[in-house]
Amino acid sequence: MKRSLENIASQLGLNLDTLERWIRQGKIPVSKKGSMGIYNTSELNRWAEKQRKTSFCSENGSSSQDSDSKEEGKLIDSNSNDDIVGLLLCAALKNGGIFHGVTGNGKHGIIESAVEHIPDYPGKDSKEILLQLMERERLTSTGIGQGVAIPHPRNPIANGFTEPMIVTCFLENEVDFDAIDDLPVFVLFLMLSPTVEIHLNLLSRLSFCLRDRSFMRFIRQHPDKKSFLSRIREMEEKLDNPSGR
Amino acid sequence: METTIFHVFRNTPLGREILLQSLYFCQQTSSSIAVYIPQHVRFLMYYENDVVQVDLDQSYLTDPETAKEHAIELALSMDVEPRFITPKNFTASTLPDIPVDFDFMCCPRSISDLSTKISLGHIGPKVRRIINSARFPILMPSALFKEWESIIVFFGGSDNSIKALKLGLRLSQITGVPLDMFTYSGGGGTQKNKEHFVEVLREAGLEDIVCGNEDQNAKVREWYFFDGGKFEHNLYRVPHNALAVLGAYGHGVVKDVLFGSTMEMIQTILPNTLLIAGPNYVVPHP
Amino acid sequence: MKKFISWRHPGTISIFRMDDRLLLIGMGIIVGLCSGLAALALNHSLIFMLEFLHDFRHYWWAFLLPAAGAMCSSLFLEKIMNEGAGHGVPEVIYSVSRYGGLIRLRSSISRLVSSCLTIGSGGSAGPExxxxxxxxxxxxxxxxxxxxxxxxxxxxxxxxxxxxxxxxFNAPLTGIIFTMEIILGEWSMVNIIPIAVASVAGAELSRTLRGNIIAFESSGSFHIGHPDLFACIGLAMFAALASVLFTRTLRRMHKVSRKVSVPFWVRAAIGGCAVGLLGFMVPEVMGEGYHAIHDMIEGVFKGGIGIVALACLAKILATALTLGWGGSGGIFAPSLVIGSFAGLAYHRLLVFLFPSVMWVSEGCFALLGMAGMMSGILQAPLTGIFLILEITGSYEVMLPLIIVSALSTTMTHYFEPSSFYFKELMEKGQLLRPGTDSRVLADISIREVIEKDCICVRPDMLLREFLYTVQRSTRNYFPVEDQESGQFVGMIRFDQIKPYFFNSVMYDTVIVEQIMDANPDTVHYDDELSEVLNKMDTHGHFSLPVVFNGRFVGMVSKATLLDKYRDELNVQTAHSF
Structure with missing residues (x-):
């Protein structure tokens, strides 16, 4: 096999300078021709396993990129890298959907009807989700004050759940939710995420928005889906580029 | 990207011209300079597969008290902050090892013989060995300091001249100085037409950059292409104030002694400052 | 794909790239033959020089011969070969450990000629x-x-x-062990086989051209009794003393000669003269001295204890004069001679003190003395043992040989912690044996461990803005760069700003310039990692910024370093693919 040294270095997770030095010192079964490295794939694989426990997998040059993009695809269907990291909240809200005039009887009832609004995904188990949500509520209320509640399960959802979602429910009537400031709740952000990491990320992004006074005033008006999402998008962009750079 | 040029300072008027040339190169390419003021008449350079012992001529040790002062004075006059190299390792007590991880090296035509031998058509054997082993290109300054205002790449279609072309393109990009190309397609029956060279460029993925296309302008200002006349006569067309970039590659058994005939011809005829990329030159990755 | 494999690039043939042992064995034979030839050439030219100059030895001006020889040899080295002097072995070790064994071509001939001139003319040094x-x-x-x-x-x-x-020496085993113990400093299968093959090739060549002679074969065999074994302990002490004395004299002489401000060739001539004059009194000190060893092992060396002791000291002095003042050669042969003198002197002393005990012949003690001296000087007991075994062919002395070698090495070690060959390198910190800490650190360069994913901040940034940057960053270190010039002006460590972190009043009142460390420790590309680590340890840093030409390039941190360090150690100690 013949491949550029940069390519080999990145496949092996090595610094290019290190790779070149190892070739020069004869510590790696690769020989050099100009800026190309020549090697035998299985031989190099054996070496890599023995030395560094990272295997050098390659039949073609793009295999590593393939696996990368697969991982990213799990998060959100999106093409460019920026979108994925940047607009996580926006995408999750879109996935979950926005619903107006949700009604329910008391805290339990309102969560129950919010669960009904969760869009379908393979392996969905509404009962289980409701159980988990209520269990979390028993711990402490997820009413974080100023009329907002973010019910969520304590553990990430298993069973084929791949994309995070936030179901936004604007309530018909304000409901007492045992919130920390004892104010009744007018909006619910039901948050479901596949991993703890995404959950925390979403939570921090959402709370960033909710800390903003003008945004709070904005959602008190029960905005429609389009303007709500565009406002979120705006906020999120600001979050990613704080100094406008 | 930060680049460094390595310079062995000779504390004589000739050395001053050569240092000025290096400094000008630094200024143009916004490189930094690493100056070595020799304390011993010889030093070693350990390359990848060769160790070169450079025996300096005695004039390098002239008046060591003022050497550093002179070098600093010259460098500051050109707004370059010099860095001085003090060898850390010694193979023997009077034989320092000089590191070789530079991006360029400035080398007069002859480093070990007396400076009287510095003339067109003569490249000292040590300098040849350095060119042969070095990973970096060698800046071989003209005898007198002269500012260059364009870059000309000698392109003969070989792998090495592709590397030289890439080097030229990179320099022209950094310095903003226009780039020309010079090609002479052999006299007599071995003539190749321009198409052949364009084809070579295309294979190297440089065609668009050199010839331009609808999206971008050509990075090369002019391509001097000669398919007639004698090579040495055509060299007259090379601008007098151009930095000549060329690849050196020897063939056969004499390759350690002589470079290709083109290279020898150019260094015999052209008094310009030369930038020579040897066979081991590696185009740095951006 | 362009075919580029040619006979000049055997290392790139795919079968050899995977397993180059066959290639190395093949090459080893060639190298062994060539170097064996070089050794024989020196040997023969020495014999020739000795015979040629023999007729002049008894003239009164004969003491000038070593002077002329030393002068020519130093002039040859300096002017014709342009090579810094030194006796060579440390240079080989240095190049092996630091530059992958790159040695100049001129070195293959220069030392041969110059040492031939020095030794042939009577200077006291060894050709090894x-x-x-x-x-x-x-x-x-x-x-x-x-x-x-x-x-x-x-x-x-x-x-x-x-x-x-x-x-x-016509001693293949010694060749292998000397190389492993002293030159390479590692024992690995991939190395041993080609080296063994080369060693055998060299020895075989010598046997073909010179005949299978054992250098110092003794005529009778030795019967070692119990008292002899006890006596060995004393002998080891004696040998250790002699080797310490020898090492110190050599080094002292070097310093003394440096102080004399005359041209190097005059210096060499002075040393040569002194050796020549010494040679009038004690002729055994001249040349490599193998003749004297032969006599001693045979037990035919005349002279009482006083003369032998004097000869021992004179040889030490002569060698120091030759080598310290600019002659060229090694210490191998002289230390053999000194060792056998020491052994002989010890034997004479024993006989004098305990005349009633049946001691083994004096030749045996001379032999053991050599081994003790060898092991003491080189601090390589195996080399000493095998060398003596092979050059004397006396396997029955194995037990005392081992005792003397081991004890002498240990005892010398108290006074001289490193061997003669390594001492210079140790002092410069250049003894980099494979798989050691210093070697690993010397091999890794800063470029390889640098981390470039730091986010730079401006000195006029508000704390609030800076905190946003902190949020985005994965690192705890933030270089501060001047906006216009791009110059590195300081560093901010995350833990430094903790006090301001929860104080929102500070957000818009404090700027980065006020909280940064304006004078941080920095490192440079050229610095070696051992220095960098030293710097980190003395100031308690975990990361240091790399600054090149006034600009920030990246960070070096201990965490990444550990990663690379492990990789390197793994790769360095794995002996085959």
Whole structure:
């Protein structure tokens, strides 16, 4: 096999300078021709396993990129890298959907009807989700004050759940939710995420928005889906580029 | 990207011209300079597969008290902050090892013989060995300091001249100085037409950059292409104030002694400052 | 794909890229033969010089001969070969450990000629170190010619050294062990086989051209009794003392000669003169002195204890004068001579003190003395044992030999913690044996461990803005760069700003410039990692910024370093693919 040294270095997770030095010192079964490295794939694989426990997998040059993009695809269907990291909240809200005039009887009832609004995904188990949500509520209320509640399960959802979602429910009537400031709740952000990491990320992004006074005033008006999402998008962009750079 | 040029300072008027040339190169390419003021008449350079012992001529040790002062004075006059190299390792007590991880090296035509031998058509054997082993290109300054205002790449279609072309393109990009190309397609029956060279460029993925296309302008200002006349006569067309970039590659058994005939011809005829990329030159990755 | 495999690039043939042992064995034979040839050439020219000059020895001006020889040899080295002087072995070790065994081509011939001039004219030095140097240089240059990589080149350098030693002593085992113990400093299968083959090739060549002679074969065999074994302990002490004395005298002489401000060739001539004058009184000190050893082992050396002791001291002085003042040669042969003198003197002393005990013949003690001296000077007991075994062919002395060698090495170690060859390198911190900490650190360069994913901040940034940056960053270190010039002005560590972190009043009142460390420790590309680590340890840093030409390039941190360090150690200690 013949491949550029940069390519080999990145496949092996090595610094290019290190790779070149190892070739020069004869510590790696690769020989050099100009800026190309020549090697035998299985031989190099054996070496890599023995030395560094990272295997050098390659039949073609793009295999590593393939696996990368697969991982990213799990998060959100999106093409460019920026979108994925940047607009996580926006995408999750879109996935979950926005619903107006949700009604329910008391805290339990309102969560129950919010669960009904969760869009379908393979392996969905509404009962289980409701159980988990209520269990979390028993711990402490997820009413974080100023009329907002973010019910969520304590553990990430298993069973084929791949994309995070936030179901936004604007309530018909304000409901007492045992919130920390004892104010009744007018909006619910039901948050479901596949991993703890995404959950925390979403939570921090959402709370960033909710800390903003003008945004709070904005959602008190029960905005429609389009303007709500565009406002979120705006906020999120600001979050990613704080100094406008 | 930060680049460094390595310079062995000779504390004589000739050395001053050569240092000025290096400094000008630094200024143009916004490189930094690493100056070595020799304390011993010889030093070693350990390359990848060769160790070169450079025996300096005695004039390098002239008046060591003022050497550093002179070098600093010259460098500051050109707004370059010099860095001085003090060898850390010694193979023997009077034989320092000089590191070789530079991006360029400035080398007069002859480093070990007396400076009287510095003339067109003569490249000292040590300098040849350095060119042969070095990973970096060698800046071989003209005898007198002269500012260059364009870059000309000698392109003969070989792998090495592709590397030289890439080097030229990179320099022209950094310095903003226009780039020309010079090609002479052999006299007599071995003539190749321009198409052949364009084809070579295309294979190297440089065609668009050199010839331009609808999206971008050509990075090369002019391509001097000669398919007639004698090579040495055509060299007259090379601008007098151009930095000549060329690849050196020897063939056969004499390759350690002589470079290709083109290279020898150019260094015999052209008094310009030369930038020579040897066979081991590696185009740095951006 | 362009076919580029040619006979000049055997290392790139795919079968050899995976397993180069066959290639190395093949090359090893060639190198062994070449270096063996070089050794024999030196040996023969020495004999020739000795015979040629023999007729002049009894003239009154004969003491000028070593002077002329030393002068010519130093002039030859300095002016014609342009090579810094030194006796070679440390240079080989240095190049093996730091530059993958790159040795100049000129080294393969220079030491041969110059040491031939020095020793042939009567200077007291040995031909072995020059031969090792030249063998190594031959190996290195053959490797360079075939574009082999560092590891293969080092093996071939070892092959050259082994072939040379094996050939000059007709002692293949010694060749292998000397190379492993002293030149390479590691025992690995991939190395041993080619080196063994080269060693045998060198010895075989010597046998073909010179006949299978054992250098110092004794006529009778030795019967070692119990008292002799006890006496060995004393002998080891004696040998250790002699080797400490020898090492110190050599080094002292070097310093003394430095202080005399005359041209180097005059200096060499002065040393030569002194040796010549010494030679009038004690003729045994001249040349490499193998003749004297022969006599001693045979037990025919005349002279009482006083004369033997005097000869021992005189030889030490003569060698120091020769080498310290600019002659060229090694210490191998002189230390053998000194050792046998010491052994002999000890034997005479024993006989004087305990005349009633049946001691083994004095030849045996001379032999043991050599081993003790060898092991003491080189601090390489195995080399001492095998050398003596092979050059004397006396296997029955094995037990006392081991006792003397081991004890002498240990005792010398108290006074001289490093061997003669390593001492200089140790002082410069250049003894980098494979798999050691210093070697690993010397191999990794800063460029390889640098981390460039730091986010730079401006000095006029508000704390609030800076906190946003902190949020985005994965690192705890933030370099501060001047906006216009891009110059590095300072560093902010995350833990430094913790006090301001929860105080929102500070957000818009404090700027980065006020909280940064304006004068942080920095490192440079050229710095070696051991220095960098030292800097970190003395100031308690975990990361240091790399600054090049006034600009920030990246960070070096201990965490990444550990990663690379482990990789490197793994790779360095794995002996085959």
């Amino acid at each position: 170190a020059p031969v090792v140097m030249s063998g190594s240089a031959i190996g290195s240059n053959i490797a360079q010619f075939f574009f082999l990589n560092d590891r293969q080149r080092i093996t071939l350098v070892g092959c050259g050294a082994a072939g040379a030693v094996a050939s000059i």
